[in-house]
Amino acid sequence: MHFLSTLLENYISDNSQDEPDILKELTRETHLKVIQPRMLTGHFQGRVLSLLSKIVRPKNILEIGTYTGYSAICLAEGLQKGGTLHTIDVNAELFDIQRKYFDKSGYGTHIKQHIGNALNIIPQLDTTFDLVFIDAEKKEYLNYLDVVLPKTKTGTILLSDNVLWSGKVIEALDPKDKTTKILLEYNNTLKVHPKLETVLLPVRDGLTLSRVK
Template sequence: MTREKEIERYVLEHVDQEDPLLQELDRETHLKVLGSRMLSGHLQGQLLTMFSKMIRPGRILELGTFTGYSAICLAKGLPEGGKLITIEKNDELVDLAQKYFAKTGLQSRIEQLVGAAVEIIPTLSDAFDLVFMDADKREYSDYYNLIFDKVHSGGYIIADNTLWSGKVLDAPVHGDDQTLGIIAFNEMVKNDSRVEKVILPLRDGMTVIRKK
């Protein structure tokens, strides 16, 4: 076992245990869904829950539901009357996510929308305290521009996969639009004086952005 894997195991042994329902969702996702590695997983899920409980957001927007793991983790920090809107373009994943929203008892706090985020975001009238971006990497800059005015001052945007398996360090391969999208997004946020930002080297990278 590599040193990195040993450290990861040590960390997981010293944080709160994974919710049994999230363990079940993790297993079912890996058994039934292609691209199961996109699921947030225990450590990142714990961090999202911690962020949500610290921020105490009244409204959360999530871009990229997948099978619902991260939505459940984020929704755990909602106060009474809070709401999470989550957008997923793959309609084949809706039933699986909805099943676990119900199992966790959070279905009344989670509204799931199906379609392209770039088309749905302009239709939303809510203002958000927390946004979690984990959808099409080619469109990260578009998401950022579309949601920015819908985020309260002092609110947060968390963008996942911003180190993109280290590909941000290399010259992008021709046609690798996902990597190009992440690099363009990172540069845009770096140069945006309207926000404070930090990149956490957790898993595939997570950028935490605070709107001034």
């Protein structure tokens, strides 16, 4: 499902903050060398993440799902001086391209890469996070929420990506489609969770903004 016309998407991008050159370079290399480049956060959503991070001014950020590092760089733009961003991905083959662009961006010393299963890594992090971005395996979203919440505090902002799932969340559910089923449950959980205040934003493929009470 296409939510906005290409003309409108281009207009939105053209009237938002320009994409930093380092991210244009990362986008180009990702398209040339990495499979599924559509997984990139992209210009418009990247600027949304950057601005939200600058509003929050987090000391500690957690990102679940690094891919080639585009969203991590966007989020790092809002870090407090001396702040840290922990980013987790299961694909060790992407480590080097991530590190290359983290260092070129100027945020390299503030970004800690973790390779492995986020559900195993997060409980081991002795950190309380001010900002969390979930953008990894959709079937694990409910489990990510369970391990993330103990690492938050009142005022922590939780961002969840791809919650519209190309419009499948409003279509008749295929009984075999476990991913959409879990996302439907996840979206409802965020809405009714007693510890969260939530609004679902129609940004790209859906970006939910939740605040820990």
